[in-house]
Amino acid sequence: MNIINIEHIAKIYEVGSEIVKALADVSLRIDKNEYVAIMGPSGSGKSTLMNILGCLDTPSRGIYNFEGFNVSEMDDNQLASIRNKKIGFVFQIFNLLPRSTALHNVELPLVYAGIGKVERLERASKALESVGLSDRVEHKPNELSGGQRQRVAVARALVTNPSIILADEPTGNLDSKTGNDIMKLFQDLHDKGNTIIIVTHEEEVARHANRIIRIRDGFVERDEIVRERTFLSGN
Amino acid sequence: MRNFLFELKEGLFISFRAIGANKGRSVLTTLGIVIGVWAVVTMSTAIKGIDNAFKTGVASLGSDNIFIDKWAWFNHDTPWWELRNRRDLTMEDYEKYRSLAKLPIAIAPSNWTRKLVKHGDNIIESVFLTATTSEYLNTTNLTFSEGRFFNELESNGGRGVAVLGSAIAEKLFPNGGAVGNIIDVSGKKMRVVGILEEQGSWVMGDFNPDNQIYFPLEFTFKNFIHRRESITINVRAANPQSVAEVEEEAIGIMRRVRSLKYNEDNDFSINQQSGLLGEIDKTVGVIQIAGYFITGLSLFVGAIGIMNIMFVSVKERTKEIGIRKAIGAKRRTILGQFIAEASIICLIGGFIGLIFAVITGFVINQWLPTVVQFDAVILAVGISLITGIFSGFAPAYTAAKLDPVDALRYE
Numbered sequence: 226m227n228i229i230n231i232e233h234i235a236k237i238y239e240v241g242s243e244i245v246k247a248l249a250d251v252s253l254r255i256d257k258n259e260y261v262a263i264m265g266p267s268g269s270g271k272s273t274l275m276n277i278l279g280c281l282d283t284p285s286r287g288i289y290n291f292e293g294f295n296v297s298e299m300d301d302n303q304l305a306s307i308r309n310k311k312i313g314f315v316f317q318i319f320n321l322l323p324r325s326t327a328l329h330n331v332e333l334p335l336v337y338a339g340i341g342k343v344e345r346l347e348r349a350s351k352a353l354e355s356v357g358l359s360d361r362v363e364h365k366p367n368e369l370s371g372g373q374r375q376r377v378a379v380a381r382a383l384v385t386n387p388s389i390i391l392a393d394e395p396t397g398n399l400d401s402k403t404g405n406d407i408m409k410l411f412q413d414l415h416d417k418g419n420t421i422i423i424v425t426h427e428e429e430v431a432r433h434a435n436r437i438i439r440i441r442d443g444f445v446e447r448d449e450i451v452r453e454r455t456f457l458s459g460n
Numbered sequence: 461m462r463n464f465l466f467e468l469k470e471g472l473f474i475s476f477r478a479i480g481a482n483k484g485r486s487v488l489t490t491l492g493i494v495i496g497v498w499a500v501v502t503m504s505t506a507i508k509g510i511d512n513a514f515k516t517g518v519a520s521l522g523s524d525n526i527f528i529d530k531w532a533w534f535n536h537d538t539p540w541w542e543l544r545n546r547r548d549l550t551m552e553d554y555e556k557y558r559s560l561a562k563l564p565i566a567i568a569p570s571n572w573t574r575k576l577v578k579h580g581d582n583i584i585e586s587v588f589l590t591a592t593t594s595e596y597l598n599t600t601n602l603t604f605s606e607g608r609f610f611n612e613l614e615s616n617g618g619r620g621v622a623v624l625g626s627a628i629a630e631k632l633f634p635n636g637g638a639v640g641n642i643i644d645v646s647g648k649k650m651r652v653v654g655i656l657e658e659q660g661s662w663v664m665g666d667f668n669p670d671n672q673i674y675f676p677l678e679f680t681f682k683n684f685i686h687r688r689e690s691i692t693i694n695v696r697a698a699n700p701q702s703v704a705e706v707e708e709e710a711i712g713i714m715r716r717v718r719s720l721k722y723n724e725d726n727d728f729s730i731n732q733q734s735g736l737l738g739e740i741d742k743t744v745g746v747i748q749i750a751g752y753f754i755t756g757l758s759l760f761v762g763a764i765g766i767m768n769i770m771f772v773s774v775k776e777r778t779k780e781i782g783i784r785k786a787i788g789a790k791r792r793t794i795l796g797q798f799i800a801e802a803s804i805i806c807l808i809g810g811f812i813g814l815i816f817a818v819i820t821g822f823v824i825n826q827w828l829p830t831v832v833q834f835d836a837v838i839l840a841v842g843i844s845l846i847t848g849i850f851s852g853f854a855p856a857y858t859a860a861k862l863d864p865v866d867a868l869r870y871e
Contacts, residue, residue: 281786281864302790309788320783320868324481336470337788381787 228388228420229255229278234287234297235443236273247273248284249443255389255422260415262431263424265440272393274440275424279312279391280304292388309337313382317394319374321366327353327377328362334385352380356410372403379410389420396430408433409457429455468796475801482773486805489769492762493809494816497844499755501817501836502824507748508836509828514740516829517664518733524700525599526707527731528557528693528714534735546727547718548690556717557693563706566598566696569677572666573684575646577673579632587628588666589645589673591680592694599696602669607639607654610676614653618678622650626658627670648683650675660829664736703732759843762809763851770802770855781859782867795860802852803845810844 236248248270255261265271276282277289280296283304289297296307314320321330331349340348353362356376366374375395382390392411396404412433415421423434431437432455439446479486530549532538554569561567570592577587590596594615602609610621622643629638629652638652659669666672681687697706707730714728774781781794789797814837821832 276865279786281868302792305785305788305790308786314786316868320779320786322780322783325477329477333784334787336474337784337790337793339466385788 227254227256228292229253230288230290231278232288232290234277234284234289236270236277236282237285246443248277251287251440251443251445253438253445253448255420257388257420258415258418259420259436260411260434261422262434262437263422263440264426264428264431264437265446266426269440270443271424271426271440275391275393275422278389278422279314280307305337309334310385311388313385313387313390315375315378315382315390315392315395317397319366319371319378319398321374321377321381323366326363326365327358327369327380330366330377331381331384334381338385348384349380352384353377355383356380370403371399372406375399375403375407376410379407379414383414389422390414392421392423394425395423396425396427404430405457412457433457468800471793471796471800472804474797475804478777478797478801479804485769485773489766489805490809490812492765493759493806493844493847494813496755496759496762496847497810497813497840498816498820499758500752500843501814501832501840502820503751503755504836504839505817505821505830505832506824506828507744507751508833509824509830510747511740511744512829513660514744515737516660517668518736518740523733524697524703525733526695526697526703526710528695528710529729529731530690530727531731532729533731534739543729548688549693549728550688551691553714553717554691554693557710557713560713560716561695561709563697563702563709564695565698566595566694568593568596568599568694569691570596570694571677571680571685571689571691573680575684577628577632577646578644579641582632582634584628584631587645587673588671589675589680591675591677591684593677596674596694599694600669602659603657605655605657607652609674610653615676616678618676618682620648620650620679621653621675623654623656623674624652625656625668625670625672628673629655645673645675646684648679650679707732759847763847766802766805766847767851767854770798770852771858773801774798774855774859777859778862778867778870781862782864782870785862785864786868791860794862795856798856798859799849799852802856803848806844806848806851807841810840810847813844814840 231251231253234248234251235246238245238247251274263271263274273282277284280291280299281304283289283299284297287297288295291307291311294307296304299307308314322333325333328346328349331352332345335345335348350359350362353359356379358373358376358380361369361373366377369377390411395407395411399407408430411421411423421434423430425431432451432453435451435454436449437451438448527533528549530546531543551569554567558567570590573589573591574586575589577584594610594612597609605626607623609623610619614621622645624632624638632638632643633641638655641652642649643652656669677691695706695710697703710730711726715726718727720727784794814832817836817840818832821830824830
């Protein structure tokens with residue numbers, strides 16, 4: 226079953242009098258339980274693609290279909306609702322609310338989803354437990370290590386049971402050991418049936434996925450199945 | 461509706477967290493509103509106090525009284541020279557009026573002079589003295605702390621007896637013991653027979669009983685002025701409802717007494733306390749407008765301060781707004797959050813301002829009879845809330861409109 230169906234989308238910015246084509250013409254399909262890496266050098270348009278895939282932005286042209294909803298024609302509030310319920314974000318620099326506890330950070334998407342306090346706390350605790358942080362729920366981000374912060378971010382992404390998890394350079398700010406831990410977390414999530422999209426410029430990171438989409442100059446340069454996937458063994 | 465309440469509740473929680481996280485700045489922001497609300501509430505309390513003071517002050521004059529006089533006290537329509545050219549109102553007129561009037565419960569003629577008053581080394585220059593008859597007491601609500609008013613015998617005989625206002629007694633006899641003592645009024649001796657209780661009618665200026673001395677009218681005719689000089693007739697009606705009838709009767713009698721023809725205007729004036737109240741209301745009204753304008757201005761400055769800080773706060777928390785939007789906050793959620801934040805800051809400020817205003821109210825109460833009124837509390841809370849919403853709206857709208865992609869990228 227395919228979750229994401231993109232047909233001939235383009236994104237064009239006007240910077241002063243200049244017209245910049247961030248995405249020229251991209252078509253993609255991503256199925257349920259795929260593990261996709263989107264790769265490309267900086268300026269290739271991969272960030273723009275990620276923003277559109279994450280419903281943070283809409284394409285200038287073309288059609289974006291997300292689980293049968295025509296996202297390309299939605300307004301701000303509808304997009305917010307899709308992001309809230311269907312997409313879990315993991316960012317390179319974690320993007321946690323600095324003055325809130327881990328628990329509150331994880332709980333927040335459920336607040337916006339209109340879920341009551343009791344259920345919220347239960348689900349948030351469970352999400353933190355699933356990333357191995359049940360002993361850190363009352364800590365604030367500055368009391369956590371980089372790896373732990375990223376785990377909180379993953380828990381926040383998971384808590385709403387989204388259709389896809391969208392990670393933007395999730396290991397970019399971590400050393401290779403903790404980076405691997407996070408990649409192992411994604412691998413486990415994938416094994417449990419989640420659909421994961423990782424945006425990265427590191428070949429090594431991308432090789433954890435089972436499919437790599439390479440973007441260059443606003444086009445899909447190559448879309449390939451990974452033959453020799455990196456598997457991390459559990460500890 | 462349930463959804464709205466849920467969002468309101470969560471919005472308030474989020475706002476409380478944000479305010480708690482920025483304590484220092486929140487305190488500074490609040491200061492503007494504290495001062496603003498304090499000023500407005502204190503102002504309204506003070507005005508209420510002035511109003512009360514005027515009203516109770518005038519009350520010692522008696523609300524059921526009319527004063528027949530050559531002069532119109534509060535009417536500015538008749539030119540002063542016309543008033544001056546009127547015939548004097550004499551004791552003769554008073555006697556005739558007194559014999560004809562049926563409705564009043566008390567009638568007393570009076571005349572005012574200023575004299576130097578001494579007792580030993582204590583000297584008061586230019587004291588306001590009311591020369592009148594013993595019946596005068598029945599036309600007023602005066603009360604005594606010591607002694608009595610002069611009696612009919614003393615009054616008719618023009619004896620040198622005096623009743624002192626509380627402030628006068630205090631100045632002439634700092635150590636007490638006034639009653640029975642002799643005071644010197646412009647070289648004439650008078651024996652003190654009574655001291656009035658403090659009436660607190662300072663709004664009446666010279667006419668404040670606290671600063672007056674009362675003595676027999678006959679004494680003044682013997683020693684200070686000629687019998688034919690103009691006097692004022694104090695007339696008291698039985699109750700407030702009959703004041704109008706007493707006035708009607710007085711006009712009729714006085715026209716007869718003065719032998720006025722049907723086509724001649726009254727050559728006397730009927731004055732009333734309500735005239736004074738009208739003057740007072742005008743004065744208080746001006747104070748009120750000026751006061752509310754000035755304090756309103758301070759509140760406005762406070763509101764601008766909050767708006768400014770909310771704008772800074774939105775700028776500073778652009779990233780946070782980006783994160784919130786990325787994980788599903790809608791525009792109205794962000795809008796609500798920032799408006800709630802500004803409103804809570806204002807409400808807290810308003811509450812603190814109110815506490816200060818209540819304290820100030822007690823201080824003001826030393827001079828003016830007033831405390832912070834319940835409507836002032838409503839006013840304070842209302843103003844704070846409106847200020848919060850007003851000053852929070854523009855920054856909140858800016859925050860709500862932020863593009864999530866730009867906001868997330870913001871460093």
